[in-house]
Amino acid sequence: MTNKLKVLISGSGFAGQGHADAFRAAGADVVGIVGRTASVVSEVAKKKAIPYAVTDWQQALKDCKPDIVSIATPGGAHYEPIKQAIDFGCHIFSDKPLTDTGKSALELYELATQKKIKTAFASSFRYMPHIQHAKQLVADGAIGEPTEVECISHFNLERDIPFGWSHRKEDGGGRLNNNFTHMISIVTSVIGEKILSIIGEVRDDLGKAPIVEGVHNFKTRRDFIPKDLNDPSLKWGESNVEWSYTVLTQLESPMATKPVSVLFKHGGLVPNFSDNHIVFYGTKGAIYIKGHYGMGPLYLWDENKTWKELPLPKDIVDNQPKVDGDTERNWHYLVREFVKDINGEKVEPYQSFKEGSLYQQLIDLIRKNNNWIDVRHLQ
Structure with a gap:
């Protein structure tokens, strides 16, 4: 038997593998990984010694029963996996961006708040x-x-x-x-x-x-x-x-x-x-x-x-975590704080879905590109 927190990873690329390393370094147990392509996720699971690898996220949540899920896919693929993880009551570590729109990011922040689950948002530089x-x-x-x-x-x-x-x-x-x-x-x-x-x-x-x-x-x-x-x-x-x-x-x-x-x-x-x-x-x-x-x-x-x-x-x-690479070291730092917080240890405030949601709403405003004032009529 083990008291280690169980972690399920979404994403088998650079970020997914980096998140897995970070959670292991923080003392958690990476119990599974989910990817888009069966052959790729199986290969990554073997390489990283992760015991469970599938392409079905919903099934992985049921089978692995994780304490934490780590979202390491591009932002456009975050909404459904995060929403399903919230339904399961998992704590959630998400890479940026939180989603592809401010509206959906705000929804996830509000759902996570209602469920009283802990979230971390990895704008970690x-x-x-x-x-x-x-x-x-x-x-x-x-x-x-x-x-x-x-x-x-x-x-x-x-x-x-x-x-x-x-x-x-x-x-x-x-x-x-x-x-x-x-x-x-x-x-x-x-x-x-x-x-x-x-x-x-x-x-x-x-x-x-x-x-x-x-x-x-x-x-x-x-x-x-x-x-x-x-x-x-x-x-x-x-x-x-x-x-x-x-x-x-x-x-x-x-x-x-x-x-x-x-x-x-x-x-x-x-x-x-x-x-x-x-x-x-x-x-x-x-x-x-x-x-x-x-x-x-x-x-x-x-x-x-x-x-x-x-x-x-x-x-x-x-x-500083003793890890090569700025991106990887910053993941390790935030994951370490997140895991400590879940375990009831006192930590400094870290960014959560609150900031992830806010940033996405700001990005929507910036992308409207409607701040220009036409001055051609001025002399």
Whole structure:
């Protein structure tokens, strides 16, 4: 007999395998995995030593009787599995986005709240070590009152990555779902969780992508780019989602007397000339972190009016899961907190379906793209 929490995984790709590793590291028992393709999920189950592998989610819930389900599929495939898991009374860990619409995300949040089940939402790059360091510094007054934040990233993604879920709004694709969710989580973790107002603009500057069979792992999709893009027999899929966005928000901060302005500028398909970065500005200084998700290093502009690189504090370093890869380490961090909470241990607040629902509603508003004012009549 074992008292370990039982976990059932939905999704056999990169995220599903990463979630399985994270839950095992947190002391849970991964009892089953569900995938779309029988041969693929069986192969993954064998590789990861997971005893149960099927393609029927409802049957897996009945057979495995999990305490926790982990949702590791694209966002467009989240709604039904999560709703069924809620009916079973399972605690739920979901990767982002929560769903493909604000309405359905809000419904799941409300259902989970009614059932009194615990939920975790994995916009988890807020756990990057340098982001945690910035949070400490801002809270300690290192930059005075925070006034504004700047988040700039240009990914220069290959335009001919095979057509798939990332190209389709209904499947949870788009840069807002898969980049902005992390960025807003990062900034609110440092400045304050209360979002006051938002305005945004999006653009689909991709258009189409080649349709290629056999892509099962998001991380290896680049390996499937066709060698001859002019092949007349090649089929193409049409993108219907944004690949670039610009968003402005105002946040309430317990450390500031006025709302903090935040700029999010992301270009999925364009190159960067200098470093992607996140900057927190204040009345007395600033914090600059290199990297689109705060990979580091971190620099502080202080009263000496110079930028000084700061090392990571030992407590932050020691608290990081010993796992390679930023994405994987952040999953491990959040899963560790989630499992502790379910087991009745005291933990710091973490993001749940509340934030997942809110972010999806914000994304719906941004995608309306109706913030423009026609000024052609002005002289």
